[in-house]
Ligand SMILES: Cc1ncc(COP(=O)(O)O)c(C=O)c1O
């Protein structure tokens with residue numbers, strides 16, 4: 001629908017939505033897109049969604065309006081399966097690994113690139129832990145725009161390769177995503193790039209909020225007791241929380257909310273640390289290291305928003321070690337048939353910890369977000385396996401083929 005205005009999440013400043021915007025010029029706050037949702041109340045009902053396109057664009061009514069004849073830049077992202085767990089009767093696995101480019105980042109980039117094209121932008125730049133870069137590269141290719149990707153040189157091979165094939169300009173940086181972000185910021189004006197960094201433009205949140213609408217729709221508009229989300233920059237969590245407020249405004253749900261749970265890697269857990277210390281912002285995490293590449297974010301730009309959501313939702317924050325994550329990947333694959341990216345498998349570690357601590361009971365409905373596919377991490381997984389099991393497993397013979405594999 002038509003954008004009413006963009007609103008600063010820090011100071012409440014309103015900015016016009018008819019031109020590209022990054023962050024609040026006054027205080028650097030994250031901008032949220034606001035619509036006149038009250039005007040849709042009673043007119044747009046959940047049942048109106050049935051039969052619509054099986055992508056996140058089924059929620060086009062609550063996404064920015066385009067010019068007549070203009071179409072979203074889509075590769076079929078969203079409306080991913082909500083799988084009932086075979087191991088835990090009240091758990092669901094939201095399989096975001098089935099998105100184009102193999103992760104939930106597709107949703108944010110579909111929306112951001114659609115709007116970049118709408119505004120007539122030509123060159124987009126992003127710092128990325130890996131998957132956001134791949135997604136931007138794909139959507140920019142589909143839209144005929146230029147993509148400039150800055151990512152750590154040790155990202156999974158798949159991320160480097162996909163960006164190259166999609167025709168993006170790639171800079172491999174000897175550092176972390178925070179260093180990449182600095183480079184984009186320094187060069188953007190001079191090069192004429194529009195910065196689509198996490199939370200530094202308002203539409204990646206809009207794309208990712210569709211996960212919140214899907215949780216509602218796929219669970220019959222009865223929100224679960226808990227949602228566990230692997231948190232790096234936090235856009236997934238922030239987007240879903242925004243969606244729940246919108247769904248309430250539309251009259252689709254009541255005031256109840258799921259407990260929102262952040263899971264991070266123990267080797268880079270700034271939000272967990274801040275949450276445990278009762279702080280409203282995080283500190284830069286020194287020496288960030290984890291094979292869950294998407295969680296290697298030493299300081300999230302929207303940390304104040306994430307911590308606020310954890311508090312308001314009576315949620316919590318949990319850390320998972322790389323060893324625990326690797327074991328959870330193998331467990332999920334063999335118990336559920338889901339070969340999840342390390343970030344997503346961390347959700348299972350968090351769920352198991354929260355069940356043991358009594359935070360969740362067996363009957364609580366909990367959605368675990370599997371944010372990406374393990375197929376994008378094969379090199380990292382192999383390295384991690386070698387670290388975890390320096391001695392190769394005993395040779396196995398299956399039908400004449402000799403392992404270990
Ligand atoms: C597979 C995967 N899961 C989770 C995350 C973290 O996402 P966010 O930055 O939205 O918190 C990322 C980020 O790169 C990712 O690639």
Ligand SMILES: [Zn+2]
Pocket residue numbers: 008009010011012013024025026027028029
């Ligand atoms: Zn502001």
